[in-house]
Amino acid sequence: MASVDDSSVGAVSGCVRGNLICSGWKLQKVADGIQITYVTQVDLAGSIPSSFLRSVQLQVPLCAGKVAEYISSYGPPPITGDLSCVFKKELFDHGKREHTVHLDGQGDAAFSFSSKMYPNGVKVKTTTGEAQVTGNSIQVTGVNGPTTVTISKA
Known part of the structure; x- marks a missing residue:
């Protein structure tokens, strides 16, 4: 998946668009619950500020919590x-x-x-x-x- 060129949001000097190569979740039942692994491969196409990386690192566990909440509410997909x-x-x-x-x-x-x-x-x-x-x-x-x-x- 790559960024979409959008005429309403033009190019910004000094900024580059990244490319999400692969992203997915592995969910596995374990003795005391669900083990969730998030795997991603991204071509950042440049350097990323460390403050942004810290923000992303904090958000991923929240996403895992939403996945666990979904499975608790609906059960897993096949x-x-x-x-x-x-x-x-x-x-x-x-x-x-x-x-x-x-x-x-x-x-x-x-x-x-x-x-x-x-x-x-x-x-x-x-x-x-x-x-x-x-x-x-x-x-x-x-x-x-x-x-x-x-x-x-x-």
Whole structure:
């Protein structure tokens, strides 16, 4: 993701726009709660004042608190488990409670979902192979080539 050129906010002499290369959260259940790891790679395209960096360092833990609060309120989005095919990317739309996973190659994929997020269960659509829901687990078998798996409210 890069800064957007915006005619209403022109270039500022002496300032450069950075580039967010990669950003994401890893959420993992641990014995006494949730472990949250935030990973980011940024090309700052210049030097950043230390006061700004300190401000960002203070804000990241607050974001992690919001993530934990979200999971406590709604449960986690579906979790991708074991795969024998290739994971390409995933998207989650909270408003629709819709989780879309893009896979490729050949094989199977497993997912699990939270009863808190989906109290009435889920429906699963897949463009190749077949999906079976058992309890809070989803097994997709027969992935063959580019495949989209969509998990949504039942």
